[in-house]
Amino acid sequence: MVKPTVDYSLYLVTDSGLNHPSRTLLQSVEDSILGGVTLVQLREKNLDTPAFIDLARKVHAVTKKYNVPLLINDNLEVALAIDAEGAHVGQDDITCVEARRLLGPNKILGISTGTPEEAQKALADGADYIGIGTCFMTQTKSPKRTLGPIGVRTILEAIPAESEMKTVVIGGIKHDNTRRVVTHSAGGHGRIVDGIAVVTGIVGAQDAKLASEQLLSEFRIGHELATTKHQNNIRGSVQDARASVEDVIKSFPQMLTTLREKSPLTHHISNFVVMNDTANATLALGGSPIMAPSAVEAEDLSKVVSSVVLNIGTLTDSFVDCMYEAGKHANAQSKPIVFDPVGAGATKLREETTRKILNAMHVDIIKGNAGEISTIAKIIGGSGPDKTETITMRGVDSLGSGFSNPAAVVQAIARREGAVVAMTGVTDYVSDGFRTVAIENGHAYQGRITGSGCMIASSIASFAAISPNDHFAAAVAGILALNLAGEHAAARVDVHGPGTFRAAFIDEMANLTPQQMLDEARIKTVTI
Numbered sequence: 001m002v003k004p005t006v007d008y009s010l011y012l013v014t015d016s017g018l019n020h021p022s023r024t025l026l027q028s029v030e031d032s033i034l035g036g037v038t039l040v041q042l043r044e045k046n047l048d049t050p051a052f053i054d055l056a057r058k059v060h061a062v063t064k065k066y067n068v069p070l071l072i073n074d075n076l077e078v079a080l081a082i083d084a085e086g087a088h089v090g091q092d093d094i095t096c097v098e099a100r101r102l103l104g105p106n107k108i109l110g111i112s113t114g115t116p117e118e119a120q121k122a123l124a125d126g127a128d129y130i131g132i133g134t135c136f137m138t139q140t141k142s143p144k145r146t147l148g149p150i151g152v153r154t155i156l157e158a159i160p161a162e163s164e165m166k167t168v169v170i171g172g173i174k175h176d177n178t179r180r181v182v183t184h185s186a187g188g189h190g191r192i193v194d195g196i197a198v199v200t201g202i203v204g205a206q207d208a209k210l211a212s213e214q215l216l217s218e219f220r221i222g223h224e225l226a227t228t229k230h231q232n233n234i235r236g237s238v239q240d241a242r243a244s245v246e247d248v249i250k251s252f253p254q255m256l257t258t259l260r261e262k263s264p265l266t267h268h269i270s271n272f273v274v275m276n277d278t279a280n281a282t283l284a285l286g287g288s289p290i291m292a293p294s295a296v297e298a299e300d301l302s303k304v305v306s307s308v309v310l311n312i313g314t315l316t317d318s319f320v321d322c323m324y325e326a327g328k329h330a331n332a333q334s335k336p337i338v339f340d341p342v343g344a345g346a347t348k349l350r351e352e353t354t355r356k357i358l359n360a361m362h363v364d365i366i367k368g369n370a371g372e373i374s375t376i377a378k379i380i381g382g383s384g385p386d387k388t389e390t391i392t393m394r395g396v397d398s399l400g401s402g403f404s405n406p407a408a409v410v411q412a413i414a415r416r417e418g419a420v421v422a423m424t425g426v427t428d429y430v431s432d433g434f435r436t437v438a439i440e441n442g443h444a445y446q447g448r449i450t451g452s453g454c455m456i457a458s459s460i461a462s463f464a465a466i467s468p469n470d471h472f473a474a475a476v477a478g479i480l481a482l483n484l485a486g487e488h489a490a491a492r493v494d495v496h497g498p499g500t501f502r503a504a505f506i507d508e509m510a511n512l513t514p515q516q517m518l519d520e521a522r523i524k525t526v527t528i
């Protein structure tokens with residue numbers, strides 16, 4: 001028998017304990033293969049060997065029907081007994097060398113790695129592929145630490161470019177962070193992960209076939225973007241089935257109506273200075289705020305809220321702990337996260353916290369002013385050993401003091417991060433990497449009161465909660481709503497300066513009509 005050729009693109013790793021109660025594990029495996037899974041690993045932690053063999057034979061019958069290789073986790077006896085196509089072992093299991101000896105040369109052998117040294121050893125020991133993890137926080141096991149995409153990249157860069165060993169990334173991979181992981185982890189010498197390995201995102205999904213289709217599609221888009229990026233052409237050619245900017249704008253009246261009907265709950269981990277204003281702004285617009293900075297309740301809250309705001313304006317250790325907890329659980333439950341890196345470049349602590357947040361979780365929307373966005377650009381660009389990885393951002397004149405081409409910058413970061421990026425200022429720029437707009441609404445008074453940017457993050461989070469499939473639309477609508485309220489407030493005869501503006505601003509958020517979102521929008525599509 002010759003070693004099978006393996007497509008690692010979408011690697012299902014099973015866990016009976018996490019399997020959706022509406023179907024059997026066998027059904028999950030079959031549905032996921034029908035949705036595009038290219039490789040399956042049977043991972044059973046609580047079965048004795050005879051029961052494991054019994055289940056493995058049944059799963060193998062399904063995978064063979066579709067010509068998809070089956071690997072067995074940690075138990076070589078089971079792998080050999082059912083003549084599986086291979087096995088996966090961990091760092092604490094049988095050694096890679098011993099596993100290869102038992103399996104012979106023609107079986108597929110994978111090993112878990114979490115450091116560059118482990119990856120290099122796996123290569124020397126004859127592994128066909130490595131699992132690189134833990135990427136993001138996961139509820140499937142309790143990782144000691146997360147690598148984030150930058151940690152994954154460090155491991156990819158430790159593998160010689162010419163090596164044929166394959167790589168998959170594992171840990172907290174969901175359809176909405178796949179693109180970011182794949183593009184952002186791409187190594188300086190052009191190595192891109194060969195696949196994503198997923199447990200809960202598939203076996204725990206209501207519809208395993210649909211979940212697999214979405215994951216595979218996101219992986220392929222991310223892979224193409226990463227390839228394009230390596231060719232130094234960030235424009236790429238990937239087509240996305242997304243609503244046009246014109247259609248997005250037309251949807252704004254209905255979005256505001258839906259927000260007011262549903263009044264979604266947003267978990268704010270916000271700063272002391274603006275907490276009251278952001279809570280009032282959320283209420284005035286039609287949403288519901290909960291200001292809860294304790295890590296202890298973050299998991300419980302994640303089950304009831306519809307979106308999360310992480311604002312680093314007044315950092316304390318306990319705020320940061322809460323942000324990690326809230327982020328981990330929001331990611332696990334696919335609740336959108338709006339990240340407001342307030343003053344990100346002002347101190348080392350803020351910059352480091354921003355870096356850690358971007359690495360520890362997937363943020364869906366990043367909102368900042370020019371200085372904050374320039375710090376993000378600095379954090380995510382150019383960490384490869386030869387610095388060839390520097391993100392291509394035409395228009396960056398001098399970081400922190402403005403951009404000559406801000407639209408190109410937000411588009412580049414959005415593509416790189418697989419997130420929506422909103423840069424606020426006199427003109428606001430929003431991009432999801434494909435659609436980029438400039439919003440010209442708003443009033444100068446907004447810049448003369450504290451917290452107007454933070455209120456915009458809250459507004460975006462309320463819209464994101466009711467627009468789970470289009471965070472670009474949510475970001476543009478969230479900014480527009482507050483900018484219109486700002487214009488309306490500034491025009492009032494009872495507004496004489498920043499103090500009276502502040503109260504009128506909140507009033508006008510409540511008074512904003514759905515039709516005004518359409519009639520008064522001054523939004524231009526920007527072609528880069």
Ligand SMILES: Cc1ncc(COP(=O)(O)OP(=O)(O)O)c(N)n1
Pocket residue numbers: 011013041043073074088089090091092093110111112113130131132133141168170197
């Ligand atoms: C593809 C892939 N990567 C990593 C792992 C983790 O394996 P291990 O370290 O043995 O941990 P457990 O799976 O035993 O919890 C994996 N299973 N698959």
Ligand SMILES: Cc1nc(C(=O)O)sc1CCOP(=O)(O)O
Pocket residue numbers: 013112113131132133134135137138139140141143170171172173197198199200201
């Ligand atoms: C099985 C496993 N191994 C990991 C590693 O880091 O090696 S993380 C992990 C769990 C992955 O589960 P999910 O897709 O539900 O997050």
